[in-house]
Amino acid sequence: MTTPPLSCNGILAVVVVYKTQPADCLSMITLMASIANLPAGSPPVSVIVADNTPNGQQIKQLPNLVRYTAYEGNPGLARPYNDALLQAELGGFGWLLTLDQDTSLPGTFLRDMLGAARTYQGDSTVAAIVPRIVDGQRVISPFRYVGGFLPIVYSTNKSGLVGPHASALNSASLLRVSALRELGGYDESFPLHNSDTRLYQQLNEAGKRIAVAAHVVVPHELSILDRENRMSPERYRRMLEDECEFWDSHMGMLGRMERLVRLVGRYCKGILSGEQVMFQRVTLEELRRRLLTRRTNRIRRHLSNLAQIGQSLLPPKQ
Structure with missing residues (x-):
């Protein structure tokens, strides 16, 4: 048909x-x-x-x-x-x-x-x-x-x-x-x-x-490409946590390994480039979390955080 x-x-x-x-x-x-x-x-x-x-x-x-x-x-x-x-x-x-x-x-975006x-x-x-x-x-x-x-x-x-x-x-x-x-x-x-x-x-x-x-x-x-000027350390931390939860839930073991290698590279690059210490610290903390916290516990924490966020949201106003 x-x-x-x-x-x-x-x-x-x-x-x-x-x-x-x-x-x-x-x-x-x-x-x-x-x-x-x-x-x-x-x-x-x-x-x-x-x-x-x-x-x-x-x-x-x-x-x-x-x-x-x-x-x-x-x-x-x-x-x-x-x-x-x-x-x-x-x-x-x-x-x-x-x-x-x-x-x-x-200017021609919508037309195209x-x-x-x-x-x-x-x-x-x-x-x-x-x-x-x-x-x-x-x-x-x-x-x-x-x-x-x-x-x-x-x-x-x-x-x-x-x-x-x-x-x-x-x-x-x-x-x-x-x-x-x-x-x-x-x-x-x-x-x-x-x-x-x-x-x-x-x-x-x-x-x-x-x-x-x-x-x-x-x-x-794209904020992550210039995080020192486009992001706060707290937003960067939240982004890394969300990324981790997505890869934990939906991208498989090879995907999680790729993200871990990428994070190690980012930390090393931050040291060599003289990145602000607060951003280096966030990267290192996230590395430790991914290495030392079990995947199931990370997912459980993500679900708990979602439940708390859902309870705190206000309805939209027109």
Whole structure:
């Protein structure tokens, strides 16, 4: 039986911000410019701002097409993305565009991504369309896990449908709403770090495919590449703990070994480069934890932390 073509039906974009005015964040500024550059007759594009600022903030006026939601308990990314998924379904949108606050979209981003969506609209196995994301001159997404555990970035000329174990960053991913719903949405066991890794892993397990729009190049600052200037030591600690829990639960023994070797290399590089002592200390503490604490105990602690976080979260305010 032939699957009927799926309509593009437009895009619902969700931008997650943290301690930043929505109207002033880079993703919102460039997203609105990209919307303004759409030709007449383009499918509709609407925007949701999910504000994770603790205890909320007074916001500046936003355009009429933007809906604002405050998450004063700061639940991370997975929950706001899942809430936006529901709104996309209710609004009849075919695609969900996920963004954080630090992504600079080119002026033709939406035009190009809508074009790609039309290309793949008849193939329901294509669940995601992703651009090429760069931090400076370095390509950071998309990539694949060779053997299911070793991340290798795709070459700059890799375009179109890619093979199994493909993955990408959350920001600037265009996700088919129906495919995301088949998975049950984002896995909220990983609310922030590795929420994207887990999503693309689930898509792969479900037999879905990813298309790379290599001609769409999106600048994005990846915090871990310059952690001293882009992260606090506490956020770095949380990122390492979340990474460990994901690899403990979903990436197998070879994956855990690869992460351990990577962490050792990062610690040695930090010493040689004169990295701030507080970051070296966090790396060393995490190394000790992974070596001296049983995997089952690490997973148990992760589940306990999730339960505590869930009890502390406040409902969003519209």
